[in-house]
Amino acid sequence: MNHRYRLATVALHADASSPEEAGSPLAPPIVQSSTFAFPGLPELDRVMSGEVGGYYYSREGNPNAQALAAVVAALEGHPCGVACASGMAALAATVLALAREGDHVVSAREVYGGTRTLLGEELGRLGIGTSFVPGTDADRFEAAVNSHTRLIVCETLSNPTLRLAPIPDLVEVARRRKLHLVLDNTFATPVLLQSASLGVTLTLHSATKYLAGHDDVTAGVVTGTAEQLSRIGRLVARLGASLDPFAAWLALRGLRTLPLRVERQCANAMGLARWLAGHPRVARVHYPGLPEHPQHHLAARLFGGRFGGMLSLELAGGEAAVDRMIRRLRLVRLAPSLGGVSTTVSHPLRSSHRYLPAEELEALGISGALLRVSVGIESLADLVEDFEQALAE
Ligand SMILES: *Cc1c(COP(=O)(O)O)cnc(C)c1O
Numbered sequence: 432m433n434h435r436y437r438l439a440t441v442a443l444h445a446d447a448s449s450p451e452e453a454g455s456p457l458a459p460p461i462v463q464s465s466t467f468a469f470p471g472l473p474e475l476d477r478v479m480s481g482e483v484g485g486y487y488y489s490r491e492g493n494p495n496a497q498a499l500a501a502v503v504a505a506l507e508g509h510p511c512g513v514a515c516a517s518g519m520a521a522l523a524a525t526v527l528a529l530a531r532e533g534d535h536v537v538s539a540r541e542v543y544g545g546t547r548t549l550l551g552e553e554l555g556r557l558g559i560g561t562s563f564v565p566g567t568d569a570d571r572f573e574a575a576v577n578s579h580t581r582l583i584v585c586e587t588l589s590n591p592t593l594r595l596a597p598i599p600d601l602v603e604v605a606r607r608r609k610l611h612l613v614l615d616n617t618f619a620t621p622v623l624l625q626s627a628s629l630g631v632t633l634t635l636h637s638a639t640k641y642l643a644g645h646d647d648v649t650a651g652v653v654t655g656t657a658e659q660l661s662r663i664g665r666l667v668a669r670l671g672a673s674l675d676p677f678a679a680w681l682a683l684r685g686l687r688t689l690p691l692r693v694e695r696q697c698a699n700a701m702g703l704a705r706w707l708a709g710h711p712r713v714a715r716v717h718y719p720g721l722p723e724h725p726q727h728h729l730a731a732r733l734f735g736g737r738f739g740g741m742l743s744l745e746l747a748g749g750e751a752a753v754d755r756m757i758r759r760l761r762l763v764r765l766a767p768s769l770g771g772v773s774t775t776v777s778h779p780l781r782s783s784h785r786y787l788p789a790e791e792l793e794a795l796g797i798s799g800a801l802l803r804v805s806v807g808i809e810s811l812a813d814l815v816e817d818f819e820q821a822l823a824e
Contacts, residue, residue: 438506438622439690445505446498446683461680462486462494491668495679502686503642504654507616507634508627511660513653513667514679518617518637519545520672521651525635526550526582527670528662529611532558535579539566539596541589541795543615543637544783550584565794567726569600573608582611587619591743591779591803592717592796595726598733602630611659617641617770618741622693623734632656640770641740643685644692650674650682692772692808696740699774699814700806704742706815712752712822714800718742740806741769750799753778757802759821762813769805774814777803 436444446459467486469475478485486492500512515521526549530536538550540563550561560579564571566589583605585596598614605612614626617637626634636642638650651674653663667673674682697720704718719730720738730738746752757765757776766775767782777783779797792798806814 438625441505442502442689443687445502459495459498459680459683461676463676465489489676490671490673493673493676493679495676495683496674499638499650499674499679499683499686500652500654502683503621503636503638503652506621506625506689507654508621508625509632509634509654509656511655511657511664513660513664514638514674514682515651515653515667515672516674516678517649517672518543518615518635518639518651519549520667520670521635521637521653522546522584522613522615523549524663524667524670524672525613525633525653526554526559526584528666529659530554530559530581533579534559534581535577536561536582536584537572537575537580538563538584539572539586539589540564540791541566541592541594542584542586543590543617544786546584546586546615548786566596567594569597569604572601573604576604576608576610580608580610582613584613584615586615586617587624588719588739588741590618590741590783591777591801593618593719593724593739593741593743595719595729595733597729598624598629598631606630619734619739620689620693622690623697623737623739626654629733633659638682638686640768641693641696642689642770643682644689644771645681645685646766646768646771646773648678648681648685650678693740694737695808696806697737699808699811700740700742700804701738702811703804703806703814703818707742707744707818710818710822712747713744714747715745716742717744741803742806743801743803745798745800746802748800750780753800753802756818756821760817761820762809762817763804763821769803771805772808774807774809775805777805779803 477483496514500514504512562575614631614634620641633655635653701720708716763774767777
């Protein structure tokens with residue numbers, strides 16, 4: 432697309448193929464084929480050498496995966512993207528493409544549990560060391576940089592206490608120290624924060640969450656510059672971490688409504704956060720849209736007045752009260768994921784963070800009393816009523 436369209440339009444039209452043949456399908460067909468046929472050797476050679484565009488083997492590239500990646504890249508304002516089998520595949524391919532044995536990574540300590548174990552355990556085993564630092568302070572990231580550091584890894588919004596990465600400062604640190612900054616924008620989505628507008632040149636998503644948005648597909652996407660993405664894309668193919676065509680098709684179908692869904696999720700989350708904050712049995716609510724959030728002003732500045740669909744709450748009665756409330760909820764289900772159209776809750780201590788030692792849990796502010804809510808697109812009044820009856824004496 433040459434014209435600069437706005438986000439909701441980009442989500443629908445960024446993959447449009449033109450010029451159109453008469454009678455071509457408006458919805459993209461699912462190209463459920465593992466390989467592609469050629470009339471003869473010169474034609475095969477031209478595609479395999481990259482001289483002309485085209486497909487030959489789906490692990491190396493497929494129209495559905497490519498369309499998904501192109502739309503996510505357009506939403507982030509990046510020239511290129513690669514779709515992967517999951518968010519973890521996207522992260523693994525990104526780090527392995529950009530770092531080698533002996534290199535060093537500086538990561539926010541609050542990152543997703545899978546990210547933490549991939550960096551801290553698996554890549555550590557391969558000789559790529561990681562220092563984990565408190566994720567809200569760019570000086571702590573810079574202090575951990577050494578002569579072997581290649582990458583900074585952070586998440587726009589942390590899980591589960593919803594703290595913001597100081598992205599403009601981290602962009603500066605990465606530029607000054609000549610590092611790759613990898614931003615996991617899963618929680619914020621491009622609706623809240625478009626990477627390119629802040630100078631972030633490498634972004635990844637668990638498309639399993641908001642991008643696909645319907646709890647029915649596992650997928651990941653990396654977006655960035657052509658140079659970075661050619662290395663990452665090659666590694667995705669070599670590792671076999673490519674996305675299946677049907678999963679890509681489902682994710683792109685979900686992505687069409689991302690801006691609509693996230694606007695509604697932000698509005699619902701703000702309403703629910705305010706209501707919960709006023710409830711006598713709720714000890715604390717973590718939501719960047721509330722004025723008491725320690726980074727409320729940064730969130731307002733970076734996210735253009737929206738604050739996302741994720742919130743966490745702490746119940747005065749501790750873990751027993753949390754379990755009682757979960758059992759009494761009628762619409763809202765306990766499920767360890769997020770970003771779908773229906774509201775779900777998860778309990779970090781008993782799921783995503785269950786393997787962390789006690790002192791780290793304390794540093795991250797995670798106790799049995801903490802419950803994370805992924806707010807969906809239901810009617811807000813029904814959500815409030817559900818929490819109200821579940822919290823009743
Ligand atoms: C879920 C998640 C991941 C991992 O994505 P998968 O699709 O489950 O592999 C990475 N980062 C964040 C922030 C996530 O929420």
